Amino acid sequence: MGSGKRGLLAAAVTVVCAVTVLAGAGTAFASVPPEPSVATASGSPASGSPAPAGSPAPGTTPGTTPAPAPTPDKDLEKIREQLDRLYHDAAVATDAYNAAEEKAEKQSAELDDLNARIAEGKAKLQRLKDQAGATARAQYRDGGLPPMARFLLTDDPQRFADSAATILNGERATKKLLTETARTQDELRGYADDAAARMKKLEADRAAKDAAKKKIEKRIADAELLESRLEKKEKERLAELERQAARAAQTAWLDSGVLDGVSDKASAEGKKAVAFATAQLGKPYVWGAEGPDSFDCSGLTSQAWAAAGRPIPRTSQEQWRQLPHVAVKDMRPGDLIIYFGDATHVAMYAGDGKIIHAPRPGRTVTVTGAGTMPILGVVRPHA
Template identity: 65%
Template sequence: MGTGKRGLLTAALTVVCAVTVLAAPGTAFAAPAPTPAPSGSPTPPPSRDLEQVRAKLDKLYHDAAVATDAYNAAEEKAKQQSAQIVALAKKIVEGQRKLAALKDQAGAAARAQYRGGGLPPTAQFLLSDDPGQFLDGAGLVLQGQQATKHLIGELTSTQKELREYADDAAAQWKNLDADRKDKAAAKKRIQQQIDAAQKLESKLEKRDKERLAQLEAQAALKAQTAWLDTGILKKIHGKASAQGEKAVAYASAQLGKPYVWGAEGPDSFDCSGLTSRAWAAAGHPIPRTSQEQWKQLKHVDIKDMRPGDLIIYFDDASHVALYVGDGAIIQAPRPGRTVTVAGAGSMPILGVVRPDA
């Protein structure tokens, strides 16, 4: 990790730790004071109105995150199906070559039989000038018949395999088309949610945007404080594994990079793009989406989590972040934001998973 990134992470963790101290049970803290409006300026909308705006933005971006997970899932399926179709195509080509070779063998056997007159063995014995020589060759005839029978069996088996490969390929093409449609629909939903959020934000004056940012920070701080007030941080003493340290180092090096839905680096990330890429960099590939990370990875109790573990957020597992210790996470939050450090309890926690369990 570069010195600049290391310094940025250290500074961010210092802020989180300071919040941890301030938010300890029984400790009071002051909420950020709103910026005073210049004299003679229009009266800003009441805080409750901005709270409604904040709640609406939260919902729009949450819905965009859900659609992003659906998009990423469809993208992963499409990649797998494309790979399966390529593998089936190779099998079909190889099967066709084998079938052509078998047909050549069958043709050669048929021509040999034609040159022998096509007479049954008994007739050939009676008409032979040298019955002894015929009997010596009778075993070879029997072997030839067995070889022909085996050849016909191989032809039939190969033709059956080719039909199965073709049917499988057709089914995979159908699935691929369906997943491409799912991906396109998810993409449309994402863009609709983001466009609506940006339109809503564009209507706000600069002063209101600043106050809205303060409200967002207050909400995150309130949630983090409530989480810390449970005393959970005193129970968390897990030490990162070697791979976990590598995942944290990778995520730390991405601080400041923009959130872009569907992105998995190296220049931008969405939430699960960051966590999956961090663990891939640690040498331990994991599922691409937050929902699949929640489904497939080992669940651990919050008090047992250690740096490198993934915290899954919201009831629908629509967001994920990397725990880095001291009650902090590194996350790619949402459109318009960058990869950043935040409090682990600043959003509703669904659970914790461990990639390298």
């Protein structure tokens, strides 16, 4: 084989290897490089054929790497949808975490109460045993004869009568002592069984809480990794697409006439709740947080209404399940708007078609349009 052919063969192998390496090194957001150019009759490159080896790509300066083409909006929209799914999954897990935490706290408090009752019951049982022991010792000091025997052996009529009353009182006291002892023992057994059941539930709630925590952290990590792969300009464009989608949704919601006739007059309690929520603007979203420095969505709403003097359930799902429902046309500031079909997000209506809410990880408590997310319904924490 001539040296020219061997050179061409070596060059071909080099190109194949390079293509193989580049194909394997791409990322989910890598841009497609421009098509290679074809050499014209005069030797200048034209679209469609590879440029001579060592020549710079069109539009670049020799010795520089060409900038990747920006990700098309349609691909960024897919990324936005994927991020929404990941953060929604994190919100579902956060509600599960908060519910498990609330149950665990309740079970723990009930368990503490049972343990206090058990300790009190044991002390009472010991007192009863001491009392029974004192009675037995008194009988021994009287010569070991039971009261009935001494009663039958007396010849003194007055003493006979006094002994009869003493025996009757003693029998009543003994019966009461035995009954109280048996009842205390039964209570202790019941408390012990209840405590064992509570402990089992507490362990289950803690396990559910740990599982939810792992799921939250996984979804958030996946979302952060997805966002980290974007270039700065792509992130800025993605944020703009999110704002455009929110504006479009809010405009469509308002244009539907849904707020026609809606009153912005709040109750005294509603004003207090809105004032609390407003004071939290700018604080970061942290899943599972309920203040004072950070909040998740239901942490914000539950603390706002606690500040207004109306404790409400901790999670958005329980807020939807337990609080009175009102029609959107009847809502007023302070009411809570529940979002998504699974009730995994909640915000406080602030009036004028706006809400205050803690959106998701990486965001802060903010004001936005009430129609920017799919509304499930509205609840009112007070009559």
